[in-house]
Amino acid sequence: MSDRLILAPLHGITNRVFREAYFKRFAGFDEAMAPFILSSRSCGAKGAHFKELLPGYSERAPLVPQLLSNDAQGFLATVRSLAELGYREVNWNLGCPYPMVTGKGRGSGLLPHPHTVTAFLDAVCADSPLPLSVKLRLGLRDPDEILALMPLLEPYPLTRIIIHPRVASQLYTGSVDLEGFAAAIRGTKHRLVYNGDITSVDTFMHLRRRFPGIDEWMIGRGALADPFLPGRLKGLPDDGRALETLEAFLDDVYEGYSDTLSGPRHVLDKLKELWGYLAPSYPEHQRLVKDIQGAKSAEAYRRAVNAFFRQ
Secondary structure (H helix, E strand, O other): OOOEEEEOOOOOOOOHHHHHHHHHHOOOOOEEEOOOEEOOOOOOOOOHHHOOOOEOEOOOOOEEOEEEOOOHHHHHHHHHHHHHOOOOOEEEEEOOOOHHHHOOOOHHHHOOOHHHHHHHHHHHHHHOOOOEEEEEEEEOOOOOHHHHHHHHHOOOOEEEEEEEEEEHHHOOOOOOOHHHHHHHHHOOOOOEEEEOOOOOHHHHHHHHHHOOOOOEEEEOHHHHHOOOHHHHHOOOOOOOOHHHHHHHHHHHHHHHHHHHOOOHHHHHHHHHHHHHHHHHHOHHHHHHHHHHHOOOOHHHHHHHHHHHHHO
16 A cells, blocks of 8 residues: 555654654554644753654654644744754644643634734745644634635645644544545645544545545554554554564553653553553453553552453
8 A cells, every 4th residue: 555654643642652662563654743842932952842852762753743833933943943853844733622722822723713824834934944734623613614724725835734624622522524624625735634533444445435635644543542553554464463562562661651751650650541542442351451550550550461461
């Protein structure tokens, strides 16, 4: 399959530790987008602000940084630092749906204000050292907001527009709006990327048939629930060692967080969060998963995980 698959940015989840472990054990993704960082007028390329993006880890797939911003000058200052770090593209987050973000006029909070978006792009595109892509939703509350915005994006040299076809007020509930995505396609000549609810081969094939002009797909929660999904979408062979691979991946994540987080409780919280996504893929082992998520110590967690993989 020639289509490209991109690991979606899930804030607090698909961080460096996760990406390093994931790309060591699983195949299928061609690229990853890093969870957003805030733009800043005062950040330096070697500062703590960029700790998730600094060179040094053996990133096993090309990485695109993402910025959350409503300040063009802060955005440009941050992009200049990213260019110094060697990045070749930056993404502007117009899709974050959470009220603490949208209420500050960031993420999807900008979608009802298309002329604010274009004023930002006027300033950024005139002076950015890196090519720019955008990631957005259909709207904040109204899915027609994207229809007002898309024609205004036509003059800008965007590398691609990534669309999650929900409104922000849905968060991740309800269904994706495929009619809304189809309307967005009709409203632009820009390269589009589809993102949202790709959870199985059947779903993916349906989307490919529905949108034959799309050849880039972003997957987030579907890959957390089933880390083997991108490989299956690419038609890669099954080596028959799924449980061993999953166990090795989780061990790598555990080790990575143990090296970077302070205290076992923080490590356990991160691992339990991952198991929360994995759990629906193993309905026959819900009791064992419940034991994992209920573990109060590193020792109890390891015993529960060992029971899961040795059952």
